[in-house]
Amino acid sequence: MVRLVLVLGDQLSLDLSALREADQTSDVVIMAEVADEASYVPHHPKKIAFLFAAMRKFAVRLAQDGWQVRYTRLDDPDNTGSITGELLRHAAALGAIEVLATEPDEWRLISALEDSPVPVHLFPDDRFLSSHAEFDAWAEGRKALRMEHFYRLMRRKTGLLMEGDKPAGGQWNYDHDNRKPAPDSIDFDGPMRFASDESVDAVLALVEARFGDNFGTLRPFWFATDQAEARQALDHFITHALPKFGDYQDAMLSGNRFLYHSVISMYLNAGLLTWQEICGAAEAAWRAGQAPINAVEGFIRQIIGWREYMRGIYFREGPDYVTRNALGHDRALPAFYWSGETDMRCVAEAVEQTRDEAYAHHIQRLMVTGNFALLAGIDPYQVHEWYLAVYADAYEWVEAPNVIGMSQFADGGIVGSKPYVSGGNYINKMSDYCRDCAYSVAQKTGAGACPFNLLYWAFLDRHRRRFETNPRMAQMYRVWDRMDATRRAHVLEGAAGVLARLDRGDRV
Structure with a gap:
């Protein structure tokens, strides 16, 4: 009996659970580039090109390993346009009555497969360190689901950076060593870049023709598109x-888009790299004396800490998580998130970088574009859809908790104990963006005042009832209360002016 084995675009792993369950002698692998997946948000052209190119090469690899593979290209005239449509089409052609699939990491696709006209047997996605059951067992009965406690559990489980039951170096977390401001120069040329081959060139032509109007620059295209290249990118980092x-992971520098970041999350999230090989390589570098513990711990924490925790939150909270809006924010996403046309240099640089690279690092996402959206009261669902569309590493399971929870506080505090908001001083400390900005970060009121300064205090004032008793925010309310009443009025007036310009569509 023939069974279909579904492999999705973010499941490009030879050790996929559905492949392990399949019979290579009789079952047929189904892979498909479909319009539904390419357009449910207006994905960055680089992301689409990366996934299509990597999928095509993975299909070739499976065939070389002895699998029967049916691969549907986007421009195939028989393409039905959806994953379930392709399963039905191939099932009819082959007489298959069952599909084996690894559980998708997105509620939308899980629902589609559960409703598939061809029965689908879902197997757990065990490429992750923590299963749904393990995360739920950890979370059960806790008043607060703080990542740090979950991260320590994962450290003990893996043995990474452990000395017996104790953390290597005597500390679990070296974050206090990882907050240095931007240096004057960077002695790293950025992530490894790969030349396109004939297969990639064909994808680029297709994406250019079909998705040329999407936000984002397609060329130059330099991403790795197979496992061997992804491993080279990891070794390079x-x-x-x-x-x-570690030292500069929170820093931002005009003219340098990557600093010392790895830019491998898109490879990890698509399945070209595993958390084991990434974390193992980082730990090996520390044990060999080639990298300090603060850098290695901070890097490993992002993978077995934040990444696994985000997935746990996403599945624990359920399909409605992306619609949460605890603060009642409803302002439309400003047009400059797509155009970059703003006088706020930090925002302009982050958007321009996102447009060109389909990448921005975590502080640019959290404390520039995310911070502004939260301060301005932007509808969190619109913010969520923007992040999902524009980054090459964005999949809903990891993007939504980071945006709805950590960035926008729309989940009411499940992910964060406080909203991640700041005035312009933080951005000034961690970057050189403010030096040539049209606004003055030192100016607190008036026409030339940094909008972050004005909106920060207005945000605190607007949400006082919710946050004034928060121990981590009480000090800021005391600072606000000590301000002269006239100055407070000027701040709120200035913030109202910024928001009015946003609402009118004027340049900010």
């Missing part, structure tokens, strides 16, 4: 950037 990654 471990050797040349990891030693200084």
Whole structure:
């Protein structure tokens, strides 16, 4: 009996659970580039090109390994346009009555497969360190689901950076060493870049023709598109950037889009790399004396800490998580998130970088574009859809908790104990963006005042009832209360002016 084995675009792993359950002698692998997946948000052209190119090469690899593979290209005239449509089409052609699939990491696709006209047997996605059951067992009965406690559980489970039952170096977390402001220069040329081949060129032509109007620059295209290239990108980072990654991981520097960041999350999230090989390489560098513990711990925490925790939150909270709006924010996403046309240099640089690279690092996402959206009261669902569309590493399971929870506080505090808001001083400390900005970060009121300064205090004032008793925010309310009443009035007036300009569509 023939069974279909579904492999999705973010499941490009030879050790996929559905492949392990299949019979290579009789079952047929189904892979498909479909319009539904390419357009449910207006994905960045680089992301679409990366996934299509990587999918095509993975299909070739499976065939070389002895699998029967049926691969549907986007421009195939028989393409039905959806995953379930392709399953039905191939099932009819082959006489298959069952589909084996690894559970998708998105509620939308899980629902589609559960409703598929061809029965689908879902197997757990065990490429992750923590299963749904393990995360739920950890979360059960806790008043607060703080990542740090979950991260320590994962450290003990893996043995990474452990000395017996104790953390290596005597500390679990070296974050206090990882907050240095931007240096004057960076002695790293950025992530490894790969030349396109004939297969990639064909994808680029297709994406250019079909998605040329999407936000984002397609060329130059330099991403890795197979496992071997992704491993080269990892080795390049471990050797040349990891030693200084920790020190400057929160820094931002005009004219340098990557600093010492790895830019491998898109490879990990698509399945070309595993958490084991990434974390193992980082730990090996520390044990060999090639990278300091603060850099290695901070890097590993992002993977077995934040990444696993985000997935746990996403599945625990359920399909309605992306619609949460605890603060009642309803302002439309400003047009400059797509155009970059704003006088706020930090926002302009983050948007321009996102447009060109389909990438921005975590502080640019959290404390620039995310911070502004939260301060301005932007509808969190619109913010969520923007992040999902524009980044090459964005999939809903990891993007939504980071945006709805951590960035926009729309989940009411499940992910964060406080909203991640700041005035312009934080951005000024961690970057050089403010030096040539049209606004003055030192100016607190008036026409030239940094909008972050004005909106920060207005946000606190607007949400006082919710946050004034929060121990981590009480000090800021005391500062606000000590301000002269006239100055407070000027701040609120200035913030109202910024928001009015946003609402009118004027340049800000």
